[in-house]
Amino acid sequence: MSSHCALRSVVLVAACAVLSACGGGGGGGGGGSSSAGTTSPPNDVSMTESPASLTVTARQSDPAPTAQFTLFFATTATGSVQISLSDQFTQNGITGISAAAGATSANTGTLVVQFKSPATLPPGTYTDTVTIKACYQSPCVDQVLGSPVTVTTTYTVVGVAPTLTAISPTSTAAGVPGFTLTVTGSPFTALSVVLWNGQPLPTTVVSATELRATVPATDLASAATVPITVVDSSGGTPSAPIDFTIEPPAAPSLTAVAPATLAAGSPGAMLDVTGSGFNTTSTVQWNGVALATTPRSTTELDAQVPAADLAAVGTAAVTVSNATAPAGTSAATSVAIVDQSLDAVAFQITPAHAGVMQFANFTLPTAIQWQTTLDGLPSYPVIADGKVFFTVELIGDAGELVALDQATGAIAWGPVPLGARGSATYDSGTVFVLSESSALAGVVQAFDAATGVQRWSVSLTSQPYFDGTPVAANGIVYVVGTGNGSTLFAISEATGAILWTAPSTAGTALATPAVTSSGVYLQFGCSTVDEDPSTGAQIWSTPGTCAAIPEIVPSVANGVVYSPDAPSGYGGTTLNAQTGVTLGSYQADTAPAIAATEGYFLQAGTLQAVDLASNTIAWRFTGDGSLMGAPIVVDGDVFISGSTGVLYALDGATGAVRWTTTLPNAADSGNGWDTGLPFGGIGAGDGLLVVPAGNTVTAYTLSTNP
Secondary structure (H helix, E strand, C coil), X not given: CEECCCCCEEEEECCCCECCCCCCCCCCCCCCCCCCCCCCCCXXXXXXXXXXXXXXXXXXXXXXXXXXEEEEEEECCCXXXXXXXXXXXXXXXXXXXXXXXXXXXXXXXXXXXXXXXXXXXXXXXXXXXXXXXXXXXXXXXXXXXXXXXXXXXXXXXXXCCCEEEEEECCEEECCCCCEEEEEEEXXXXXXXXXXECCEEXXXXXXXXXXXXXXXXXXXXXXXXXXXXXXXXCCCCCCCCCEEEXXXXXXXXXXXXXXXXXXXXXXXXXXXXXXXXXXXXXXXXXXXXXXXXXXXXXXXXXEEEEEHHHHCCCEEEEEEEEECCXXXXXXXXXXEEEECCCCCECECCECCCCCCEECCCCCXXXXXXXXXXXXXXXXXXXXXXXXXXXXXXXXXXXXXXXXXXXXXXXXXXXXXXXXXXXXXXXXXXXXXXXXXXXXXXXXXXXXXXXXXXXXXXXXXXXXXXXXXCCCEEECCEEEEEEEECEEEEEEEECCCCCEEEEEEECCCCCCCCCEECCCCEEEEECXXXXXXXXXXXXXXXXXXXXXXXXXXXXXXXXXXXXXXXXXXXXXXXXXXXXXXXXXXXXXXXXXXXXXXXXXXXXXXXXXXXXXXXXXXXXXXXXXCCCCEEEEEEEECCEEEEEECCXXXXXXXXXXXXXXXXXXXXXXXXXXXXXXXXXXXXXXXXXXXXXEEEECCEEEEEECCCCC
């Protein structure tokens, strides 16, 4: 019960009585009063009510209703009598009682009953009782004749059938995962529920005109036409239905396969397959033979192509086959298997950073092919797709990306502002650039190699520092971020989606991975780690001895990992690439170049050739006395620059000088050791030798038919 002061007192006059609202309490007058404990109540006032019951009906869409009843007083006393009033009521459908404004007259008073908003109540009937006491005193001791009076209220709330306007989506294929259904119409309330073929779905009320319901996969197993309705959860009339169509399952369909070109002789590759109708039983097929497949979603699959399928130049037909609904096999998409790449796609030429290039024929240059001056300090060259790509460091740590024509050195496109310094890598017609934003995050951008148009951009915010270089290979871009431990990110070349991450809680410096078809190699907390290129699963890990190494770049060649884990420079440990077993050690101040039988290591300004079989020094070369930068090997000749601006070509077997030239400036030595982005260095690819020196880039032709 609730008590509320609707009318506090009433004054009655024998000849012409009036009812007053909310005056003071207390006993009466005119000979009819009494003193507590000494006089009996006068019994000269009586009270009645009309009507004795109230009936109200409202639709859920209506405003809150009200109803009224009147109190009537009679007296046999002379003079005036003051009577105190109080009320109580139940609250099933009532919220309050108040005096009607201006509704009093002689010896009467009208009370207004306020009912709850029908939108807050389920459809149904709500009964309440209102009790009014009239007393000679306040607080009440003696009641007047007829007191208390009661009024019964009956409040009926009628549900309103909502009207549906639309549903989205209106159809789907059988066998797909669950989804969210959006329903629009009116009027929806907090109790509205979407019904799927008469059965309630988990429903979220967005507004009076929009609902969202979760449709589970179990309701989408087979083709059907399903009526969608909306009803109040406590009852009421459902809306008229709108039909949702579940189409028969369709066979999977291919949209794209990336990369679309693979190199013959490669030890394997990862395919990124996009399309529709994929499920957990989907298998990518290579010329009709199933590949190891990892489903990413209903629109994306990853598949591993083994080395045996890439042994010779040719074309392969890629399809997707589903074992369950939507069952069937897609139409085929072709993947070309071409000769080994002659591109320079990363720091030290290859994703493995071996620093070696082999052309079909080779001639030392007799003249400069072209020379171009850039806006700032250029990175190592990326040579591919008929162009030479550089990231360029500008004043204030800004950066840009520029593409030069391989034949002339003229700007093919760009410069494209990057917002920060960066380094680049290339794969399958796309240039990928990693830069570190001012917001302490890594930004990876993909640009069409032919036009410079940005294809996608992704910000990596889970780590603050990204000072290594990216590596792109077999459909994946690999990037390392540090600061909160370390994280290796694998990013889809096709979409920019993060395929997986491999975190480490161990501290590490800012690293660049070395990538082959069978492993991704890098240092996590000075521990050399080999991780699966497809999944990021750790294959092996070998603890190192270092403290913190800046911008380290391991190299992989001939089944050996050259892991720079010394306190300074690129010296470190050699490891078996398959097992992680330690093989030995090496000394170098810059990234080495590793050919088939010899390795070339720069130490204290002197280049040393090491016989890899015996681990003995075959020859030394001092050049101008202060050689610098990372050496590279092209068709057996070793290229190295000096601090005086001299560029040398040495016979890889003997160390004899075969060719020299003088550069406009000393070649950049910023090859990754504690320098930050962009890494510098010389490169060779597509028949060119490209040498950045200061702001000037010089190109020499080494092969007209590489």
